[in-house]
Amino acid sequence: MTSLLVGATILNGNVLQHVDTGLRLPGIPESDDPRKRKMTVEHLLTMRAGYFCDDGNDAAPGNEDRMQEQKEQPDWWQYTLDVPMASEPGSNGVYCSSNPNLLGAVMSRATGTWLPEHFRDRLAIPPYFPKLPYEPHADA
Amino acid sequence: MPTREAYFGAGMYIEPRDFMKIGQVVLEGGARLRTARRQPRVDRDRAVDVAARAHGQQRLRLPLVARELSIPRAHGESGLSPAAMEARS
Numbered sequence: 001m002t003s004l005l006v007g008a009t010i011l012n013g014n015v016l017q018h019v020d021t022g023l024r025l026p027g028i029p030e031s032d033d034p035r036k037r038k039m040t041v042e043h044l045l046t047m048r049a050g051y052f053c054d055d056g057n058d059a060a061p062g063n064e065d066r067m068q069e070q071k072e073q074p075d076w077w078q079y080t081l082d083v084p085m086a087s088e089p090g091s092n093g094v095y096c097s098s099n100p101n102l103l104g105a106v107m108s109r110a111t112g113t114w115l116p117e118h119f120r121d122r123l124a125i126p127p128y129f130p131k132l133p134y135e136p137h138a139d140a
Numbered sequence: 141m142p143t144r145e146a147y148f149g150a151g152m153y154i155e156p157r158d159f160m161k162i163g164q165v166v167l168e169g170g171a172r173l174r175t176a177r178r179q180p181r182v183d184r185d186r187a188v189d190v191a192a193r194a195h196g197q198q199r200l201r202l203p204l205v206a207r208e209l210s211i212p213r214a215h216g217e218s219g220l221s222p223a224a225m226e227a228r229s
Contacts, residue, residue: 002148004162064149074142097149104148115146 002100003045005107008122015110019045023102025109028081035085041106043089044099052086053096060086064097077105 010016019042031037035050043049053062060066062083073079080098108115141147 001162076141076143076147077145101147101149104146108145115148119146 002103005119005123006041006045006103009107009111009118012122016041016107023106025077025081025105026112027109028078031081033085035088036081039089041103044103044106046093047096047099048090048093049096049099049102050085050087050089050091051080051083051096051098053080053083053098054094055097056095062096062098067098077102 006016006019010018019040021041022037023039023041023044039049051062052060054060055064057063058065062080067076067079070079073082076098080102083098086092104115107113107118111118113121
């Protein structure tokens with residue numbers, strides 16, 4: 001679903017031109033890590049961002065359960081941005097839920113639109129989705 | 141998320157009929173049905189075949205560029221391998 005929304009964002013607007021676009025997040029300083037600066041939308045879509053993240057490895061800082069259970073950083077987008085790198089972007093595919101989640105930040109901050117609203121405007125219009133399938137959760 | 145933003149990592153609620161709609165998108169090569177009112181100009185420029193339908197919607201077909209990608213395949217719970225699932229349990 002994230003891929004569909006990214007595609008719809010590229011198709012419908014001028015914010016994202018291509019999946020090779022680097023991560024542009026207004027309000028967030030560019031990372032000092034040159035590997036993070038190479039990261040693209042495609043790397044996140046294909047779970048090859050290079051973060052030290054593995055949902056099958058609880059020791060990985062970017063692990064989904066670790067991210068959701070910690071309380072120090074309620075902004076999980078920022079939490080992911082702060083995860084150290086383990087490999088070069090594009091070099092290694094590892095199942096990591098925070099990769100597609102970070103694409104939510106890319107789309108939301110690039111468009112200046114709340115994600116459910118962006119989803120509704122770009123994708124969830126009839127006849128494809130008669131109602132909004134994304135529901136924001138306070139605890140998830 | 142705690143910040144009230146939607147979480148894109150998991151937790152989407154979707155009905156079987158919506159899966160069918162996603163399948164339709166795939167079968168149409170990534171194009172999707174949209175109302176003419178929302179059709180932006182850039183799409184008209186890129187479209188190679190736009191056929192109006194009686195109920196006011198349009199079929200939009202876009203040229204696709206074949207690309208080879210090496211991507212991880214998700215299987216099992218949260219994409220975990222059977223070995224990883226067994227280790228967890």
